[in-house]
Amino acid sequence: MSSLDQPLSSPASLPKPPQFELPSQWVQRFAPLIAEGGNVLDLACGSGRHARWLAGCGYTVEAVDRNAVALEALHQIPGITTRCADIEGGPWPYSGCRFAGIVVTNYLWRPLLPLLMAALDKGSILIYETFMLGNERFGKPENPAFLLRPDELRHVIRGHLELIAFEQGEVSAPRPAMVQRLCAVRVGPLRLPD
Numbered sequence: 001m002s003s004l005d006q007p008l009s010s011p012a013s014l015p016k017p018p019q020f021e022l023p024s025q026w027v028q029r030f031a032p033l034i035a036e037g038g039n040v041l042d043l044a045c046g047s048g049r050h051a052r053w054l055a056g057c058g059y060t061v062e063a064v065d066r067n068a069v070a071l072e073a074l075h076q077i078p079g080i081t082t083r084c085a086d087i088e089g090g091p092w093p094y095s096g097c098r099f100a101g102i103v104v105t106n107y108l109w110r111p112l113l114p115l116l117m118a119a120l121d122k123g124s125i126l127i128y129e130t131f132m133l134g135n136e137r138f139g140k141p142e143n144p145a146f147l148l149r150p151d152e153l154r155h156v157i158r159g160h161l162e163l164i165a166f167e168q169g170e171v172s173a174p175r176p177a178m179v180q181r182l183c184a185v186r187v188g189p190l191r192l193p194d
Contacts, residue, residue, distance in 0.1 A: 021174075023053040024105050026129045030165065030183040031057065031101070033125045038100025041119065044087065044107035048074045054103070055079030064093065087112060094119050101125045108146050117160045120186040126161060127183050128153055132168060134178035153182040162187050 027050055034040060039060045042051040047070050051063035055077055063074050064083045071082040085093045088109050098121040108130050120126060133149055136142035154166050161184035168180040 021047065021049045023050050024129055026167075026181045026183075027103055027105065027127055028053070030125065030127050031059075031103075033164070033183070033185070034059065034101035035123065038124075040101040040103060041094065041097075041099045043102060043104045043112075043116070044109075045074075046070055046106070048077075048080070050103050050105065051080050052077060059101070062094075062099070099124060101127065103127045105129045106131070108148060113156050117157065117186070120161070122186050124186050125164075125183065126157070126185075129179060129181040132178045132180040134170070138176045138178065147178075148180045153180055157182070157184050161185060 031054060037058055037060070039062065040054050042048070042054065042061055042063045045051050045063040045065045046067070048063055051061045051074055055061045056079075059079065061080045062083060063071065063080055064085055064087065065071055066084065066086045066088075068084045071084055074080050074082050083093060087093070088111075092112070092115050094115070097119055099119055100121060101124060102116055102120060104116070104127070106129070116126065131141050131147050132152070133144065133147045135147055141147060148168075150168065154163060157163065164183040164185055166180075166182050169178065171177055171179055
């Protein structure tokens with residue numbers, strides 16, 4: 001049998017496009033508060049699920065992570081700029097920068113919290129969602145250094161940002177966890193979603 005006589009590859013044998021995790025419902029809910037077309041920082045972006053989604057919504061996204069391999073997959077996506085940086089051990093790479101929005105999910109490094117608030121322009125939005133104490137019974141993270149204390153995010157922003165929404169407690173999806181979620185604005189004009 002010649003190569004022309006061999007059957008074409010079946011769909012099951014062709015490489016599948018990468019499947020990306022869906023963006024957080026919390027991020028999807030509050031991202032419309034970010035100024036249209038604004039620049040957004042996706043802090044500790046990991047595989048870039050939020051950076052991809054935000055860029056698809058028309059935002060200009062700065063995706064930062066210390067994992068250069070994960071960032072490689074984001075290099076060619078329009079609307080996304082990547083930066084490989086150790087934001088825990090190295091200098092803060094955004095000194096003097098201002099963002100229309102900052103998104104942080106599944107990540108906590110307390111020394112960065114004041115820097116994040118300082119990087120918000122007037123009217124800018126902070127969307128934060130991560131694990132809290134009690135999550136150790138579900139798995140990682142279980143180290144208290146990486147788990148928020150009850151009401152911690154709400155206390156951190158007091159006097160700096162205006163609270164829009166706050167939740168904390170047990171969730172069942174995408175997997176069982178204890179989480180804390182916050183959306184806040186640097187005091188200034190605020191456009192509520194329709």
